[in-house]
Amino acid sequence: MIDTMPRPRPPHLVRQVTRHGAVVWYVRVGKGQRIRLRNDYGTPEFEAEYQAAISSTAQPARKGTVKAGSLSWLIERYRESTSWTKYSLATRRQRENIFKQVIATAGDKPVTGITRASIVGGRDRRSKTPFQARHFLDAMRGLFGWALDAQHVKSDPTHGVAYPGRKKGAGYKVWTEPEVQQYERRWPIGTRQRVWLDVLLYSGLRRGDAVRYGRQHIRDNVGTIQVQKSGGTVTVSIPILPVLAATLKAGPCGDLTFIVGARGRPLTKESFGNEFRDACREAGVPGSAHGLRKLGATRAADNGATESELEAIFGWTGGHMASLYTRSANRRRLSLAAMHKLDGAVER
Numbered sequence: 001m002i003d004t005m006p007r008p009r010p011p012h013l014v015r016q017v018t019r020h021g022a023v024v025w026y027v028r029v030g031k032g033q034r035i036r037l038r039n040d041y042g043t044p045e046f047e048a049e050y051q052a053a054i055s056s057t058a059q060p061a062r063k064g065t066v067k068a069g070s071l072s073w074l075i076e077r078y079r080e081s082t083s084w085t086k087y088s089l090a091t092r093r094q095r096e097n098i099f100k101q102v103i104a105t106a107g108d109k110p111v112t113g114i115t116r117a118s119i120v121g122g123r124d125r126r127s128k129t130p131f132q133a134r135h136f137l138d139a140m141r142g143l144f145g146w147a148l149d150a151q152h153v154k155s156d157p158t159h160g161v162a163y164p165g166r167k168k169g170a171g172y173k174v175w176t177e178p179e180v181q182q183y184e185r186r187w188p189i190g191t192r193q194r195v196w197l198d199v200l201l202y203s204g205l206r207r208g209d210a211v212r213y214g215r216q217h218i219r220d221n222v223g224t225i226q227v228q229k230s231g232g233t234v235t236v237s238i239p240i241l242p243v244l245a246a247t248l249k250a251g252p253c254g255d256l257t258f259i260v261g262a263r264g265r266p267l268t269k270e271s272f273g274n275e276f277r278d279a280c281r282e283a284g285v286p287g288s289a290h291g292l293r294k295l296g297a298t299r300a301a302d303n304g305a306t307e308s309e310l311e312a313i314f315g316w317t318g319g320h321m322a323s324l325y326t327r328s329a330n331r332r333r334l335s336l337a338a339m340h341k342l343d344g345a346v347e348r
Contacts, residue, residue, distance in 0.1 A: 010050065027053035035085050038226060038233065039212060040256050043266045049089045071114060072107035074147055075099050083146040088233070090208060090269075098139040111147070116157045123161065133164045172288055175295040179285040186283035190250045192260060193279040196272070199258050200292045202244040204236075204313045207276075207289040208269040214257040221245075227315040234315045301325035302332070 014026040014034070025041060026034040027050060035053040039046040066072045078084050084092070102122070106114070119140055126133040137158065144156045180201070187193035199210050209227045217223045221240050226233040240248075254260040261267050261275065273289060280287045293314070300310060307322035316322055 013050065033080065033082070033085070040214070040216065043212065043256055048268065052089050052092055067108065069110050069112075070107060071109050071111055072103050074111050074152060075103065075107075075143065077150075077152065078143050078146055081146055081150070083142070083149075087142075094135055095139040095142065098136050099143075102140075111153055114144075114157050116159075116161060119157050119161050123164065127164055130164045137161060137163060172290040172294060173286065174298060175285070175287050175291050177295075179287055180292075180295070183280065183283040183285050183287065187279060189247055192252050192262075193276075195247055195251065195253060196259055196276055196279065197292070198244050198247040200289055201296050202241050203238050204293065204296050204315075205238075206293065206315075207273055209315075210289070211257060211259050211267050211269055211272050213259070214254065216256065234317060236312065236315045238313070297325045298328075301329035304329075 012027050012029050014028050016024050016026065018024060025037040025046075027037065028034045037046060037049050037053065039049050066076060087095070106118070119137070122136055122140070123133045126136050141156075141158045144153060144158050147153045148156045180197075183197055184194065187197065199205070199213060200207070203210060203213060203223065205213060205225070206227065209225060213223065213225055217225045218240065223238040223240060224235065225238070226235050248258055252260065252264060254264055254266055257266040259267060259272060261271070267275065276289055297310060297314060300313060305313070305326070307319055307326050310322035310325060311317060311319070314321070
């Protein structure tokens, strides 16, 4: 399907065939840097990634529009760097929203005038929404960390600025087994809503990766896909379990993605999240896509999966996330094995 791309081709989109015969797509404006597009051509994600790449490589503003040495000028230079383009599409979108706010309030200020107090003030103005405050700090750390390396600034004003505290809680609610069964009764095999559930539960993919997952990723009954992370991508290989194979065979699935909407077309991460929430509500379960992923990780850990195995399945790195599940599973196993020791009776 990629080879039948209609002409004329969208502006600045470059097609290239690798030495292995694979077709890859790049965005390149003029003689600028090439930006690789990772999603499958023809999907909404490909179009969104293309538009984001066009925005991030837009030609510099006309002379005099943005003052050299200003914060807006620094952000423009940052968007042209590999430090910026290495981030996933979702991360760039998120940080672009932060930069729009920063440019609107302080874009004309000289970079030398951005102090630690300026960063603390920006954080505190967002303190009522801790996640926004954290995203602001992440965006500014990335900007000034790059600027320091590129010698655009002599010091990093974000250095030492603390993140706001996180709200205590377990985060997304983990699905229970009865909730899965209740959803399955409402949405039996042969419905697209059942495909949604089983792809999420039996692939271990995040919502944004699950909507890209399709037959083109499967070879010899193993699905291999690059999952998107804030610092780049991680390749995971997912054997197709019999329960998932049966669901996919019954469908309905799309040509490029297993997960489709009512018209059989791929869904964006956001639209799928909304439709999946509606399906959960109709089934009478308070579930979310991420809560289902947490159930999958809990199942695997309870069945003895190691930290390395969990990282291989779910695309985690660093050991932290996997350890949360293995530690919880180990505590349950140990308590079951040792509970009799609370009994004061001694065998004679």
